[in-house]
Amino acid sequence: MLDYNLVSSLATYRMPEPEDIPQLVDMVERFHAETRTGLHVGQPEVLATLKELNQHRRSGSWFxxxxxxxxxxxxxxANRWDNGLGGAVLHVDxxxxxxxxxxxxxxxxxxxxxAKVAPGDAAAIRFELPAANRRAQGLLRRLGYGESTERAMSLPLRGT
Structure with missing residues (x-):
């Protein structure tokens, strides 16, 4: 859905290149360790996600x-359609x-x-955060994000 570079005076936000894979894997592993997801996500998962996004552009984006x-x-x-909102939700995974x-x-x-370049059919940007991540919650509130009344629940369909 978003398959182009974003550039500001602070940074460039771009699609991953093959030479980024080792550092991307390292950052993904750090993310899951710091957020205590309990998931082991390494190179096979990163490569599978990149393959999915390259083959199915509307599925999401990786910057x-x-x-x-x-x-x-x-x-x-990760993008998904929301019937209630009548548009795509850009879910920051x-x-x-x-x-x-x-x-x-x-x-x-x-x-x-x-938020500025979101596709025309986008209705919302959504985050799921650990309750303990107060720093991220503060940032999102300052940016205008509000608490969701929904609670996410999941049923694992594969072993992790």
């Missing part, structure tokens, strides 16, 4: 965050900024650009 020549984070977005680059406005910058 690499780059400052100068340095990769400093990423965002994985993962958003990660390297520890040494946090607090510099990179996530806010990206999310602001995402």
């Amino acid at each position: 690499v965050f780059e400052m100068g020549e340095e990769v400093v984070g990423y965002c994985l977005i 993962e958003l990660y900024v390297m520890p040494g680059r946090r607090g510099r406005g990179i996530a806010a910058d990206f999310l602001g650009l995402l």
Whole structure:
């Protein structure tokens, strides 16, 4: 759905290149360790996700965050249609900024650009966050995101 680069004065947000894979895998592993998802997500999962997104562009987007020549984070977005909202929901599945680059406005910058360039059929941008992640909740509130009245529940269909 979003398959083009976003550029601001702070950073470039672009599609992953093959040479990004090792660092992307490292950041994905860090994301899951820091957020305590209990999932082991490594190279096979990252490659499968990239393949899915390349073959089915409307499924979502993966952005690499780059400052100068340095990769400093990423965002994985999964798209789905919402009947009640009457449009596509851009579900931020993962958003990660390297520890040494946090607090510099990179996530806010990206999310602001995402809201501006969202496809015409997009009705919302949605996050699911661990309740303990107060820092991310504060950022999202400052950006105008509100609490959802919905509670997500899931049934695993495969072993993890």
